[in-house]
Amino acid sequence: xxxxxEAVAPEKVPNLPPSHFVDTRIYTDAGIFAEERVKIFAKVWxxxxxxxEIASAGSFRTATVAGYPLVVVRQxxxxxxxxxxxxxxxxxxxVRTCSGQAKSFQCFYHLWTYGxxxxxxxxxxxxxxxxxxxxxxxxxxxxxxxxxxAGMVFVCLSDESEPLREFLGEAAPVLERYVPxxxxxxxxxxxxEIKTNWKLFFENNSERxxxxxxxxxxxxxxxxxxxLPDGWTFTRNGHNYKPFEGARYGGVHANVGLxxxxxxxxxxxxxxxxxxxxLFPDLLLVSQTTVLRIDHLIPLExxxxxxxxxxxxxxxxxxxxxxxxxxxxxQYWGYGGVQLPEDITATESQWPMMAxxxxxxxxxxxxxxxxxxxxxxxxxxxxxxxMARSYWDPFGEFAAGELSARQxxxx
Amino acid sequence: xxFSRPSYETRQAIEEILLKAATFLxxxxxxxxxxxxxxxxxxEMLFKSKELRDIDDYVMQFNKEELVSxxxxxxxxxxxxxxxxxxxxxIRIEVDENNAACTSRFTVYRTLEDGTTSLYxxxxxxxxxxxxxxxxxxxxRRVVLDTRKLETHTHMxxx
Numbered sequence: 001x002x003x004x005x006e007a008v009a010p011e012k013v014p015n016l017p018p019s020h021f022v023d024t025r026i027y028t029d030a031g032i033f034a035e036e037r038v039k040i041f042a043k044v045w046x047x048x049x050x051x052x053e054i055a056s057a058g059s060f061r062t063a064t065v066a067g068y069p070l071v072v073v074r075q076x077x078x079x080x081x082x083x084x085x086x087x088x089x090x091x092x093x094x095v096r097t098c099s100g101q102a103k104s105f106q107c108f109y110h111l112w113t114y115g116x117x118x119x120x121x122x123x124x125x126x127x128x129x130x131x132x133x134x135x136x137x138x139x140x141x142x143x144x145x146x147x148x149x150a151g152m153v154f155v156c157l158s159d160e161s162e163p164l165r166e167f168l169g170e171a172a173p174v175l176e177r178y179v180p181x182x183x184x185x186x187x188x189x190x191x192x193e194i195k196t197n198w199k200l201f202f203e204n205n206s207e208r209x210x211x212x213x214x215x216x217x218x219x220x221x222x223x224x225x226x227x228l229p230d231g232w233t234f235t236r237n238g239h240n241y242k243p244f245e246g247a248r249y250g251g252v253h254a255n256v257g258l259x260x261x262x263x264x265x266x267x268x269x270x271x272x273x274x275x276x277x278x279l280f281p282d283l284l285l286v287s288q289t290t291v292l293r294i295d296h297l298i299p300l301e302x303x304x305x306x307x308x309x310x311x312x313x314x315x316x317x318x319x320x321x322x323x324x325x326x327x328x329x330x331q332y333w334g335y336g337g338v339q340l341p342e343d344i345t346a347t348e349s350q351w352p353m354m355a356x357x358x359x360x361x362x363x364x365x366x367x368x369x370x371x372x373x374x375x376x377x378x379x380x381x382x383x384x385x386x387m388a389r390s391y392w393d394p395f396g397e398f399a400a401g402e403l404s405a406r407q408x409x410x411x
Numbered sequence: 412x413x414f415s416r417p418s419y420e421t422r423q424a425i426e427e428i429l430l431k432a433a434t435f436l437x438x439x440x441x442x443x444x445x446x447x448x449x450x451x452x453x454x455e456m457l458f459k460s461k462e463l464r465d466i467d468d469y470v471m472q473f474n475k476e477e478l479v480s481x482x483x484x485x486x487x488x489x490x491x492x493x494x495x496x497x498x499x500x501x502i503r504i505e506v507d508e509n510n511a512a513c514t515s516r517f518t519v520y521r522t523l524e525d526g527t528t529s530l531y532x533x534x535x536x537x538x539x540x541x542x543x544x545x546x547x548x549x550x551x552r553r554v555v556l557d558t559r560k561l562e563t564h565t566h567m568x569x570x
Binding site for chain 2 (some may be wrong): 089345
């Protein structure tokens with residue numbers, strides 16, 4: 001890959017271990033962005049929806065993975081299948097709504113019809129294919145791998161990649177322990193196109209000391225070290241989690257118009273506690289005692305990301321309890337909650353500054369406590385492995401021996 | 412209640428509340444905006460979620476006390492620096508003595524520091540108003556967003 005053109009020479013390389021800084025071109029370079037699609041998103045298991053969104057036979061959701069349009073549909077036997085949402089005839093979009101219920105899928109253009117199992121069951125003017133060798137059995141919707149864990153539906157575009165449970169590794173049983181006996185159900189969905197690189201929003205959720213940004217956490221003391229115990233767990237394939245079970249933020253929240261959370265707790269939670277799970281490359285699960293939020297990042301351009309936010313409660317629960325959960329979600333992490341708008345504003349402010357190239361190196365050097373940058377370093381180690389580029393030197397510009405002994409200490 | 416078309420004066424008075432609400436949000440006069448709501452008022456903002464099969468997908472729900480609390484705390488938050496302009500149109504009003512039902516459409520524009528303007532959100536207001544001591548107040552404001560893919564978020568109500 002050619003080096004990006006630069007008008008300004010970079011600043012001095014940080015006198016830190018290389019693992020402790022990031023070359024910001026990994027966020028801004030168009031070539032790297034294109035390569036992420038091939039080397040990461042086309043290889044890993046990608047979240048597409050929650051199983052409750054396609055609860056009955058024939059119910060479907062559309063999704064985009066690595067830029068490819070997909071449709072995910074519940075089968076008559078309860079299984080879930082996923083297909084490229086592209087007609088095998090002349091490549092028109094088959095399913096044109098984001099969700100719904102179908103007995104079959106008919107392409108609107110020339111009316112080829114597919115079963116919900118993807119088989120081509122009807123073609124227009126079939127007599128015209130007589131003698132051409134055309135066989136409907138060869139032209140079903142292209143299927144992609146699909147699997148579920150803890151009610152979350154994932155697809156993988158690669159036939160070579162490991163099974164889902166293997167990809168999630170030690171994170172898998174941790175996620176399963178939060179599932180209520182009756183299962184989760186999505187009660188809220190919204191999305192936004194934000195003007196930043198997708199990895200910057202992942203980072204925002206992965207490190208804890210950006211909580212200083214939020215007035216609500218500063219003012220309630222929940223930003224302090226005493227309220228958030230240590231205990232990040234880093235697992236293979238770049239995933240990590242931090243079960244803040246028992247983290248205390250109760251009482252003080254009433255002063256800022258937020259509810260106490262002591263009832264209708266999700267499994268594994270204590271009153272007024274939070275938990276956080278970050279799944280490489282693009283999925284963030286955060287919970288606050290009563291509500292689970294799932295953030296899903298969909299890269300559009302180096303500086304443009306679609307984020308889907310889902311909030312989940314317990315399937316089939318009493319409407320009064322559900323109303324409470326909806327309120328809790330909206331108070332903190334919803335569209336107009338006390339934190340989410342600030343997280344978006346912060347991450348949107350980074351990208352255009354990075355894109356100028358005036359300051360190349362980003363510092364992720366904190367160690368040793370709740371506010372460590374270790375989650376970011378762990379994440380980018382996996383990013384580097386998959387991209388075959390280090391995050392501190394993505395273009396291989398450092399000559400051998402150029403880094404000081406101190407700098408290579410941590411490699 | 413039997414609602415009917417309002418008198419000219421009543422229509423003027425209720426339209427004035429709607430326009431004041433929009434202007435107060437334009438000017439970030441958040442507590443003045445909250446004063447337009449009755450003490451027993453309810454405020455809600457929601458999407459009709461296509462993704463979740465047309466459910467009412469609430470994103471803000473406040474009673475009057477919560478509304479005032481949020482408005483008081485707004486200056487503390489890191490707020491989008493863009494200027495927002497709130498416009499109201501297509502106003503329809505029906506009245507039954509001291510109660511009124513009102514629907515309207517809204518648009519919110521966002522102008523960045525560099526002067527670029529974009530259309531931020533559109534939707535409709537479904538309002539119930541009540542007249543107390545000669546003054547009209549919102550008793551319930553239901554803001555239904557047509558726009559479901561948003562840009563930068565905000566702590567502020569959109570209408």
